[in-house]
Amino acid sequence: MFGSVSNSGGLGPDYTTPTEWLRGQGRCSDVVMSSRVRLARNLAAHRFVPQADRTQRAQVLSLCRRAVERVGPLRWVDVHTAQEFERRLLVERQLMSRQHARGKLAGGIGGPDEPRGLAVSLPDERLSIMVNEEDHLRIQVMRSGLGLADALAAADAADDMLEEELEYAFSPRFGYLTACPTNVGTGARFSVMMHLPGLKLLGDIDKVRRAAEDMSLAVRGFFGEGSEAVGDLFQISNQTTLGKTEQVLLHEMEAEIIPRVIDYERHARRMLVEKRRMTTLDRVYRALGTLRHARLISTDEAMELLSLVRLGVLTQLIPAADIKPINALLLFVQQAHLQQIVGRELTQQERRSERARILRERLADVG
Incomplete structure (x- = not known):
């Protein structure tokens, strides 16, 4: 189907409108295309997605959908019944991961018909919630430009509303429990998409990688993990959350590493224009x-x-x-x-x- 996305969910009629990460607004939007905060959450007393069988994943999907529908005006997508074209459209708009589109679980098991869902706020698409990706819930908030603090506040607000309906898997010692050990703790992943053509043209992109490695950050491509930096678009994100508060992670990204990369890129652009x-x-x-x-x-x-x-x-x-x-x-x-x-x-x-x-x-x- 190539009209508006099906009424099982999707984007509605405004598919030709650029999504949040392409508005070109916000702080430092000449270099920072968008900021994203993602929170990983799992339900208590339920097997995590990689260990659950199909029936258990379907039960979690039903529970989470009822809770998600109380968050606000969101459009629901049953990803496992959506056409491949619809799934690709959602990935391109950065509303869900390629892994969620494929339905692949840890170890490569599973496929397109694995029970999973997606909720998207309309019309702005700033909030999306993946259900049964690697974790039961992946709450994602996007902002144009450098706006991690605002994105975190919005993600926390959605998280609080969901927690009123759902009991999360939480350890007083470790924090929020997640399928991947690197997400244990706050369960928060801060990510910034940056356009770095100046550094690329000068052959200095390794400056970014070294600066990121110094602070245990990951540098990935256009579609995140496992993707290439097409169009000189790079995603920089934290790799671990255990032992650090959300505010510490936020400060590291928004006040330390990202401003440094912005300065590198702006200097590179000046060099290209002047020299x-x-x-x-x-x-x-x-x-x-x-x-x-x-x-x-x-x-x-x-x-x-x-x-x-x-x-x-x-x-x-x-x-x-x-x-x-x-x-x-x-x-x-x-x-x-x-x-x-x-x-x-x-x-x-x-x-x-x-x-x-x-x-x-x-x-x-x-x-």
């Missing part, structure tokens, strides 16, 4: 020229070229251009969104052709 201006101008306008004239283009190539155009707009090498359409295209060139825009399933060759057409149309007035 390598003609070379950078050439790369930026070659990217724009390819996007405005190509007849066939892959997702990865489109993302890499859009990254350069975004750099050009933000450094004013491409004058008087609005960043929002560029941000939106980072989403619309993805496979499921492309097919949703076109209105039908596409072959690989058709996707490359339609992607190029959409890029030509939407970038016609840029530069």
Whole structure:
């Protein structure tokens, strides 16, 4: 189905509206695309997802759905009955993980029909709650730009409402109990998606990795764990939660590591403009020229070229251009969104052709 997502859940009719992480607003949004806080929770007296059988997972799904529906105006998706296209659309919008879309459990067992769900706040999509991913509940809040503190406050509020309905697995000694030991404690994962083309072009991206390693943080790609940094988009997140409060984790991310990376990237951009201006101008306008004239283009190539155009707009090498359409295209060139825009399933060759057409149309007035 390629109209609005099915009434079993989904995104409704506004699928062409960029989601929260692409609004291009908020603090430091020239470098920080979005901030995300995720809380992992499990129910007391219920087997954790990797150890539960199908019947037990279905029981947890039913319990959690009833509780989630009391949180607020959320749209529910039965992920195990959703079409593959719908699942891909939700992953592309950063509303659920690729693991949740596939239904794979620890050890590679399971599949698409494993009982699991997703709740999404509409119309802003700032809050999403995965049920029966690695943990019974994964509460996720997104904010545009650098806004981890605000995201944490919203996640805690949703968590408190759920805890009024559900009894969590909690240890006075260890904190919240989770399927993966690295999440035990607060169960909180702080993540920031950053656009780092300057560091990439100067060959200094290892600065980010070293700074992250110094503070036991992970650097991942566009879709998180196991993914590549397509379009110079990197996710930086904490790896462990045991022994640290949410406020300590928040301070490490929002006041220490992320500002350092922002400074690195802004310095790299200044170097490119001031010391390598003609070379950078050439790369930026070659990217724009390819996007405005190509007849066939892959997702990865489109993302890499859009990254350069975004750099050009933000450094004013491409004058008087609005960043929002560029941000939106980072989403619309993805496979499921492309097919949703076109209105039908596409072959690989058709996707490359339609992607190029959409890029030509939407970038016609840029530069």
